[in-house]
Amino acid sequence: VTLLRVLDVAGVLVFGLSGALLAVERRLDVFGMLVLSLAAALGGGVLRDVLLDAHPPAALADPAYLAAGACAAVVVGAGARVVVRLAPAVRLFDAAGLGLFVATGTAKALDAGLGAPGAVVIGCLTGIGGGVLRDVLAGDVPVVLRRELYAVPAAVGAALVVAADGLGVDGSAAAVTAASAVFTLRMVALWRDWHAPVLRLHGS
Amino acid sequence: VTLLRVLDVAGVLVFGLSGALLAVERRLDVFGMLVLSLAAALGGGVLRDVLLDAHPPAALADPAYLAAGACAAVVVGAGARVVVRLAPAVRLFDAAGLGLFVATGTAKALDAGLGAPGAVVIGCLTGIGGGVLRDVLAGDVPVVLRRELYAVPAAVGAALVVAADGLGVDGSAAAVTAASAVFTLRMVALWRDWHAPVLRLHGS
């Protein structure tokens, strides 16, 4: 439990870093930095809880999440240049956070009684919702829709949790396996520079 | 019931096509295509269910909706050029879907105990919410706010359902009438190229 908790809060913190860095890049003010941090850090979880009718949303009820999201803004405010230099480490944590968010989001959706397709959607939304909200608020088309191979690992992880649940596998083992698979796929995609294909309407 | 069900799922599919086509136009990757399909197809219904506290949202609980939304992405992926050539047919189904979404959304809001003004708002949001989400995710100002005469038919349809409910008319008859009115108004607006007026702040 302790390890999961640490990873969970670390995931929130690292998602928050992505928001704060984007705010600096877009020349938003310090409040905009805090909002993008919190949006990136907590958006996916809030969306999950609202859709699953889990009230109050964990992101608002558990001070550790809010603190981790706000902490990200402070860290970037204090040393944005250092964070940029640490980009590889940030990506590592980000991939870990994605895996964890997808695994716990999917499991929570199954617990709430959703079927397999709905649970996969909720799991993916938990993982990518914060980043989508961050990008929309910053005026960008969400990066996950454009080029990063970010969503495919999420979908694979969510499908693994659903499959394990169908096979009666123990929930914790399934979550750890799925989160690891997401993490590995995401890191390989970054390392090999994999992108999802883009269809063209005109020409071949 | 069977006809309504077919039209309902067909409406979701056609709304999804609009999302997938926009994604191709904006050069999003295949995952972005799937997300815009699902957003356009299911966004209005999810918004309605979250606002009415109807959990779980029908779009997540009923696999037919998710399948229809995903199917739209596959259809466009397999033959975007064909879909573009079929644009007139797509608009026909889109107008039918709009009518159906508005009629069922308004009726669901009345059932949930909302008054007439709130039910009209929910009905319109059900009809146009998916398209608004689609456009925001793609980085556009929602087309329904800019020029298409799309919302006026929706508002008329929602008002008809509310009026029929106040007069004690049978719900199914009211829904069919309202959906038909939306469909007709929308098709006439397309045919006659009607637009809502734009106010100007400066000059006459």
Place this chain on the structure above:
Amino acid sequence: VTLLRVLDVAGVLVFGLSGALLAVERRLDVFGMLVLSLAAALGGGVLRDVLLDAHPPAALADPAYLAAGACAAVVVGAGARVVVRLAPAVRLFDAAGLGLFVATGTAKALDAGLGAPGAVVIGCLTGIGGGVLRDVLAGDVPVVLRRELYAVPAAVGAALVVAADGLGVDGSAAAVTAASAVFTLRMVALWRDWHAPVLRLHGS
């Protein structure tokens, strides 16, 4: 109670004016004007109620709110040039509305059992959520994230309500004090042209 009610509805109306004026500026059609009015006027309250599981959202259940939001569109439609000339008065009411929304949003979150950090977040979201939704729909990066000192007064007001609650101060007195503090801070920020600082990533 009567005064609070009047101020509350006046706040909704004035928030709505900001939406309608932005729609005119962006050359949206009359329906877009109505949507931006309602989004700016009611978005913060709907977000608050959805996050707190307060169903149905007050903005949809109470016709006075919908009427005030729609009224804003009509007022701007009838005399946008007059409203622009009255900008100072609009800012005054807007600051009053902000104070009121933040105070009541925070109090409602505490009533719903949220802790202090969550209640502050809900209070701020109630105050700024409508403006953020308005700007996103119009295709802008939310002005509150960019330069206006708008969110700091909101955060101070929410913190005051939470502190007063912790000290056992009477709720109405706390709300009035907090709303007044927000109003005063916001007006001083406008008068002195205060802005939140922007961090820079490169250079000094």
